[in-house]
Amino acid sequence: MSVELDRFKQVLKNNGHFVTKPRLRLFGHLQNHKVVTVSQLISLLSHHDQATVYRNIKIFEGLGIISRLQLGWHSKLELSDTFQHHHHHMTCLKCGKVTVLNEDPAIEKQIEHMSARSNFKPIHHQLEIRGLCHICKKT
Template sequence: MTLADFLRQRGLRITIPRQHVFNILQHYERPISIATIVAEKEIIDRTSVYRTLELFAQLGIITIVPMGWKKKYELAGPFKPHHHHLECISCGQLVPINAPEVEQLIDSIAAEHHYQLSSHHIELRGTCKNCRRTANT
C-alpha cells in the first residue's frame, strides 16, 4: 500500500511534507530523530515535521521509540513489521529484535486485565559485545 492510498482511505490528503517525511523514514530503516528529518529536507519547517509526525503516530503509520531521554521515530503498521530494539549505550548500535514469546506474553497480560492494547514499547539498553571487549582490554 502507498502512503497516498493509506491516507485516502482515511479521508486525508497526501501533502508534500507528509510524503517527504514518509520517504525519509522509509529511507533510513531505523528509528531517527526529528533533527535528522529536518536536516534531510530543509524546505520543510520543523513545525510541519512535528505536525506530520503527530498525525502519523495517531494513524499508526509510525511508532515512537524512546531512546534514553530522546524520542525517535520509525515506520510501523502497514509499512514495517512490528519489532523491538536492543540499543548499545556505548556505541549506539541498534539491533532489531523479533520476540514472539514476548508478544504472546504481552497479549496474555492484556487479556488477563481485559485490555485491548493500542500499543506497547519495549526497548532493551545495555553494552554490546564489542564495547565490553574494548572496555576490558
C-alpha cells in the same frame, strides 16, 4: 506501489489531510531508515522548510503513523506497526545505537498469555532491551 504506501495515503485522506510531496518524502525516509531522530529527518529533508517537516512529524504522530521510542530525555521515531512488521528493539545506553530485533513468536505468545491472565486485551506493545552494544561493551 506498496500496500503500506496505499494505507498511508488512505490514512491521510480519511483524516482530512492532503497527500503532499513533503509528506510522501517523509514517509519514504521513515521506510528506508527504520529508526531515526527528528534532527536526522530534518537534515534528510533539508530542501524542505523545517517548520513543514516538524508539522508533518506531529501530524504523523497524531494519526498513529509514527511511533516514538523514548530514550532517556531524547527520542527516536519509526513507523508504527500498522506500516511495518511488528518488532522489538535493543538500545545501547552508551552510543544510542538502536538495533531492530526480528519478530519472535514465542515472546508474542507470552505477551498474549500474560495479558489474558490479567483479563487484559492487548492492543499493542513496545519491547526494548537496554544495555551495551558489542562495541561499547569492550570499552
